[in-house]
Amino acid sequence: MPMILDTAFVQINNYADYYIMKNFRLSYIVLIMLFLISCKKEKAELSGENKLLTFSVVGQLSAPVIDEISHRITVTITPIANISALSCIFSVSNEALVTINNRQIGNTATADFSTPATMNIIAPNGNTASWTIVVNTISEEYGLGKSVTASKSIEKTFKWYFDQAGTGKFSSINCGPTVATMAAKWNDSTFTKTPEDARNTYRATGGWWYTDDIVNYLSKYGINSAYTALPDNYQTIKKYIDQNYIVILCLDNYYIRYNAIATQHVDKYYKVNAAASGHFIIVKGYKQVDNQFYFEVYDPWSYGVSYTSDNQLKGENRYYRSDDLETATNVWWDYAIIVAPKGKTVIKISELNSKTQLLSAVPPQHGG
Known part of the structure; x- marks a missing residue:
């Protein structure tokens, strides 16, 4: 009897071990399955967000244009900003990685934007959004x-x-009175006369204004000016501007080329259909851009036409090519009127061509 009991007890223990092992194996399998499901779920829940939230560059003139449809960012920078090593600042979806031109960066970076750059925003799950970044200088836009x-x-x-x-x-022939008024106002901020006042001072009954009318009008209000020949337009005008004088030219406007692109500031925005079209302008600056030298001018012929971007009149701060100005003055009036700042007198600049003399009188010419 004791032996039978012992045998039965051993069998019971064997059955218990079997069930324990069986349950352990089942539990182990369940744990493995749960682990695999958990991993799968974790992988499935990785974020696919790869949005661009903000973008800017150091030296930008205005907020970038961000086109969500074409994934294109366009931004304009000041002339002094270094486009080849430009700092950009941006924010993207949480945990997304960013590369610019295949180089991984943080939320600030310095990159070469001299050509369009590619920005990739990579979500944690690998989804990638590609953006094209185009950086223009203001001179390009002009x-x-x-x-x-x-x-x-x-x-x-x-x-x-x-x-x-x-x-x-x-008004259609009042470029002379208008330029004279601009020069007087530039010289003295308290000057309150208008171009119509100038017209009523000289040739009130109509007709072209002449170069000597401008000089006489400035002299009437104590503003010093002088004539000079233009043996080398580019150097003569540039040197006087470098010394903070403004320059009045009387030229044949037909030879200043026309530009039909409404957003640009280069060349005339209006057409002149025939030669012998005398016109007065003020030269007040210059730019050397790539291989072209431009003079910055105030052309009085705006006639209320302005840029849609900022409502600036189109004759204000226009850029005319130096070779066009040279041709236009050579054929019409190869002189200039140099206007001195307030309280100063026009003096000859020593480093100029020896033929560049200040003159008290020259053959007069008209503009309209």
Whole structure:
């Protein structure tokens, strides 16, 4: 009997071990399955967010244009910003990685934007959104070119540009009175006369204004000016601008080329259909861009036409090519009127061509 009991007890123990092992194996399998399901679930739950939230660059003139449809960012920078090593600042979806031109970066970076750059935003699950970044200089938007190597602009803290439109019954030929008024206002911020006042001072009954009318009008208000010949337009005008004088030219406007692109600031925005079209302008600055030299001018012929981007009149701060100005003055009036800043007198600049003499009188020419 004891033996039978012992045998039965051993069998019971064997059955218990069997069931324990069986349950252990089942539990182990269940744990493995749960682990695999958990891993699968974790992998499935990795974020696919790869959105661009903000973007800017150091030296931008205005907020970038971010096109969500084409994934294109366009931004314009100041002329002094270094486009080849430009700092950008951005934010993207949480945990997303960013590369610019295949180089992984943080939320700030310096990159070469001299050509369009590719920005990839990579979500944790690997989904990638590609953006094209186009950085333009203001000179490119103006139509000047890319690389500005020399620049000067004679500016004031007050407005001194006048449009010859609306200057009375002779407004269509009032470029002379308008330019004279601009020069007087530039010289003295307290000057309150208008182009119509200037017209009523000389040739009030109509007709072209002449170069000597401008000089006489400036002299009437104590503003010093002088004539000079232009044996080398580019150097003569540039050197006087470098010394903070403004320059008045009387030229044949037909030879300043026309530009039909409405957003650009280069060349005339209006057409002149025939030669012998005398016109007065003020030269107040210059830019050397790539291989082209431009003069920055106030052309009084705006006639209320402005840029849609900022409402600036199109004759204000226009850029005319130096070779066009040379041709246009050579055929019409190969002189210039140099206007001195307030309280100063025009003096000959010593480093100029020996033929560049200040003159008290020259053959007069008209503009309209």
